[in-house]
Amino acid sequence: GLKCGIIGLPNVGKSTLFNALTKSHIAAANFPFCTIEPNIGMLSVPDDRLNQIASIVKPKRIVPTTIEFVDTAGLVKNASQGEGLGNQFLTKIREVEVIAHVVRCFEDETIIHINGNIDPKSDINIINTELILADIDLCEKAIIRVQKRIKSNDQNAQLELVLLKKCLKFLSNFGMLRHLNLSNEEKSAIRYLSFITLKPTMYIANINNYSSNYNYYLDQVRFLASNEKTIFIIVCATIESELAEHMKLGIQEPEYGLNNVIKAGYKLLNLQTYFTAGHKEVRAWTIPVGTTALQAANKIHTDFAKGFIRAQTISFNDFITFKGEKGAKKAGKIHLEGREYIVKDGDVINFLFNV
Ligand code: GDP
Secondary structure, X not given: OEEEEEEOOOOOOHHHHHHHHHOOOOOOOOOOOOXXXXXXXXXXXXXXXXXXXXXXXXXXXXXXXXXXXXXXXXXXXXXXXXXXOHHHHXXXXXXOOEEEEEEEOOOOOOOOOOOOOOOHHHHHHHHHHHHHHHHHHHHHHHHHHHHHHHHOOOHHXXXXXHHHHHHHHHHHOOOXXXXXXXXXXXXHHHHHHOOHHHOOEEXXXXXXXXXXXXXXXXXXXHHHHHHOOXXXXXXXHHHHHHHHHOOOOOOOOOOEOXXXXXXXXXXXXXXXXXXXXXXXXXXXXXXXXXXXXXXXXXXXXXXXXXXXXXXXXXXXXXXXXXXXXXXXXXXOOOEEEOOOOEOOOOOEEEEEEOO
């Protein structure tokens, strides 16, 4: 599954959100360093299509895809200089694929704000500055290593040096690398470094309750997110956490609620889902948009890919409309696709292969 890191200043509601997301019971206390060890929680990705397919096939098992949430603590001003739990935090956050940046937009005098007052714009700035400083440090060290490789006549090193210098310059102007126009080749050349500011990031505004009218803080975060052309989600972590205990989902409007955190992770990483629908199990699989049938087969089993003959595909809508494979076949809605076929979101696939 996909790995998502939750970041934000202390006391903004990260642990509460994490609780809500994973229904686990880590302590969410009014204490800045409550989550001392990064906490990890697995979550099944809710997908109603999976249930609809299962209601037709009636399999023994239903297997959703998963998303892993990492709740990180310790990012404060000067974390990159090792303050708070800074370094530990930065190592953890390098391992995730997508970042959820939680911002406090709720007022509550009993809950200490680390800088005295609520100011989403400044809060975001503090965090982003620390991430940029951490990436500058990483980049400078990488440049030193690459320069050594140049001395030993490594051909690729020269190109990498140019690229890293470009990154360093951008970071030094307080840019986040995800806003630097890097080609896919350039991105894969520096992938091994796991720059934090290159990771797709969503902003999550944490509010007091869903029914309150206008919230001045929300607009600040919304504006910032839209400037960065990224996803903005509003949650009420405390309410979602209570609902989670009762296994209910909160508000489901486009900008609001927990479900959108998961959807946003998918969207930011350009991921989609295809299904396999056997009598043993109906299962959802996560693949990047643009994946070929052969690559999708390989995700299930390398044998599927090695002996690949054809992918027998039915669109999700046809599968439901014609009540499963038999019906779809009668209606002429089964397609036989070759290895280069680009899998579509929602495809129900049966791989035909030689053993
Ligand atoms: P973290 O340090 O970012 O992980 O923050 P926590 O999740 O531990 O939350 C800190 C405190 O704020 C806890 O006492 C939470 O119950 C409280 N809290 C979290 N979200 C909200 C909210 O939306 N409204 C209010 N009033 N309190 C909240």
